[in-house]
Amino acid sequence: MVFALSLLLASAVVFAFMAVLPGDPARVALGVQATPEALEATRAEFGLDRSLPAQYLDWVGGLLQGDLGRSYVTRADIGPQVFDRLQVTAWLVMAGMLVALVIALPLGVLAAVRHRRLSGMMLSGASQVGMAVPSFLAGILLVSVVAVQLGWLPPGGWVVPADDPVQFLRRLILPALALGLVQGAVVTRYVRSAVLDVMREDYLRTARAKGLGPYRALVKHGLRNAAIPVVTVLALQLATLLIGAVVVERVFVIPGLGSLLLDGVANRDLLLVQSVVMVLVLAVLLVNYVVDVLYTVLDPRLRRAG
């Protein structure tokens, strides 16, 4: 219920934002050379001559049925384009998350267990530096070194996995690394902090006192408890990865949702921008909602409290 309400409000915000645009969407789409007749025809075709509330209801009604409308500029259906591009971006986000996990889980635990030693401090320092590198910068550096200088992987582009799985993977590696390395640094810090918290718990001290080594005690008793805050952060990072992918797609010339959005802005294709923004906002809201649900699933204490 709360989720549906948030979604409705968010759609109103997105619509209102685009509706305050100075000028007439038909003129924006057709350009300054357009004749009054052509403008009138475009307005009638897309229902732009109706009141704003009517246009909003029409748009939201379409969204609910999976119909995102037609572009004012290209006159193509927006829904199928968004769906195609979403699949590309989903690959990127999932691969980025995988890289982040592979980095963050072992290094975060190691940094926590060795937090008083030099190696632990160096890991902390490295994650701090990694957090400071934006993913598009990591992408440019990876292209420069791995693709241009070493020639190991292609510098960009996209191949559909069903067409050629090998080329698909070769093109996925660098953007996934660009997204995942930075997220990995962020998540490492959260894993470290969560494991450090658990390590101070009495039950872990008891386990150590009974003769378990530090890693064994942690694996047997600590990690499940440390997982609660980490899972939350991971889910929230999904939203960050999605937005990060918008920029990384531009670096690697990948035809994903981000490229669609940026092309829409460049072409002044307002309904397309409005719809892609709404899809991204929906994704962020959905992730936040799932996090709330996950919280109660992972931590039974909250179920009782709630």
Add this chain to the structure above:
Amino acid sequence: MSEQVNVVSVPVAEPAAARRGSRLNPSLIVGGSIVALIIGAALLSFVWTPYDPTRIDAAARLTSYSGDHWLGTDKFGRDVFSQLLVGARTTLFVGIVAVGIAAVIGTPLGIFAGMGSRWAGEIVMRGNDLLLAFPALLMAIMFAAVYGPSTLTAMAAIGIATVPSFARLARSGTLGVMNTEYVLAARAAGRTRRAIAVRHVLPNISGLVIVQSSVAFAIAILAEAALSFLGFGTRPPTPSWGRMLQESQELLHSAPRLALWPGIAIALAVLGFNLLGDGLRDRFDPRLEVRR
């Protein structure tokens, strides 16, 4: 009566004894030094740069490191070092305005949500949650689509998108302060809500707000760099680190150093403000120090 109230107003977040006892920590020193370096570079650019950063010199296109051009020149023959110095100014300007917008709107909203009636707080925080669904970059792209790309739209968008983090922090800080005995005493003494907010709540959460400002500054730098990289931020010819990166992308084959320097500048700036935020947090709340 009111004098008595003043006597018991002991800060909660930052006990005087703890403040005296806390020493300078490495994060604060390193972060502070980096931030000072960037501020210094920005200030220096007002009075001196080796060359005019926007001057196009066809004869000196893509020169490498030399005595004349310390970090070389770009494809238009513009001096990279001069552009970096002026780029620091752009970065700081965007950060200050964006964080200023976020703090000035978010902090009072959070205090209001923490002090006001239950439903008023609920409304503010639900609005906050709604705003959280619009990450800074997405907000800025929307602004650019509607108003056209510029430094101003970038700053406004990043600022508005950062409001929720300040509001949330200010609210939780306010709730903590409202439970203290001195606020109870002030309320019993008949102080108005506004007086309590200004006299007791704001001074006590100011440390939290300063820490958050430093962290938000790092986020603003990242967002501005990404926007300028995409062509939605600072417009040419004003030098900006993000746009320097964008322009370097087509020359990765012949002149990878053009990507290196603005890249280092962005990463260093973000690292500096993140570390400064960490260091300040330890200083304002020494209880947290053991956690890092």
